[in-house]
Amino acid sequence: MKLILITAISDYQKAIQEVLKKIGVKHYSFHDVHGYTQESQQEIEDNWFGAEIPSTDSVLFHIFLEDTQYDALTEAVQSLNASLDSESKVHVISLKIENHV
Numbered sequence: 001m002k003l004i005l006i007t008a009i010s011d012y013q014k015a016i017q018e019v020l021k022k023i024g025v026k027h028y029s030f031h032d033v034h035g036y037t038q039e040s041q042q043e044i045e046d047n048w049f050g051a052e053i054p055s056t057d058s059v060l061f062h063i064f065l066e067d068t069q070y071d072a073l074t075e076a077v078q079s080l081n082a083s084l085d086s087e088s089k090v091h092v093i094s095l096k097i098e099n100h101v
Contacts, residue, residue, distance in 0.1 A: 002096060004070070023069055027063075032058070032059060
């Protein structure tokens with residue numbers, strides 16, 4: 001079993017949910033998060049409003065998957081990313097679950 005984390009901008013929420021439905025995921029959790037990009041020191045010094053670091057509205061999905069479903073998920077996300085006309089992509093992280101109760 002694997003714990004899967006998926007992060008993306010909020011605009012991709014519905015597309016990710018369609019991917020999960022397509023590969024047969026019946027249960028998952030997601031919530032809204034704010035993504036930040038650390039600016040270089042020069043960009044911070046040039047920022048007149050130094051306390052204001054712009055955030056990106058994002059989503060974070062948590063999914064428990066059987067190992068056999070993971071390949072289908074990564075293939076579907078790679079296909080989704082290839083179809084996106086944006087620099088922002090969907091990111092998938094897999095964590096191996098050694099034991100669970």
